Amino acid sequence: MLSLGLAILVIPSLLIPSTLCVPQGVTAIIRPPGASPPGCVDSYAGAFGFQPTDHPSPVVETQCFQQNSLKMFLNKGLLVDHLGRIGSIVANRQFQFDGPPAQAGAVYTGGWSVCPDNLIALGPQKQFYACASGDFENIYDSMIADYCRPIFLKIVQFAEC
Helix, strand or coil, rough: CCCCCCCCCCCHHHHHCCCCCCCCEEECCCCCCCCCCCCEEEECCEEEEEEEEEECCCCEEEEEEECCCCCCEEECCCECCCCEEEEECCCCCCCEEEEEEEEEECCCCEEEECCCCCCECCCCCEEEEEECCCCCCCCHHHHHCCCCCEEEEEEEEEEEC
């Protein structure tokens, strides 16, 4: 006769996590030191996009809104895209949209403004850097490599076309 026994497996409670793993992110508003450049505002009526430019011009360009366009909103220094993601400078100094919350280790999550010359500023600076990454360029708030070039972020108005 074959007998089947019942085995009980005892696992020490230290091996069972008592909390679920939750992704961590930055929920605080972290602004760079220093005020925005003179005349710049930390809120902007309506949506806009941006275009990297080597030479700033006060003329605002209008582009047709496309499905893959990045539409942004600025409210009290917070830059948020049309998907609700937060515009921030992350740990490697790259400008990107994440979350919410902002990516863990984000350096700046606020302090954005739009200036009278239609440039985007972060704290006191209007200068950003474009760094090649394959067929496109990533944007940074500081010069991270010798192959980066200084740029400005010019706002662009969208039109339904």
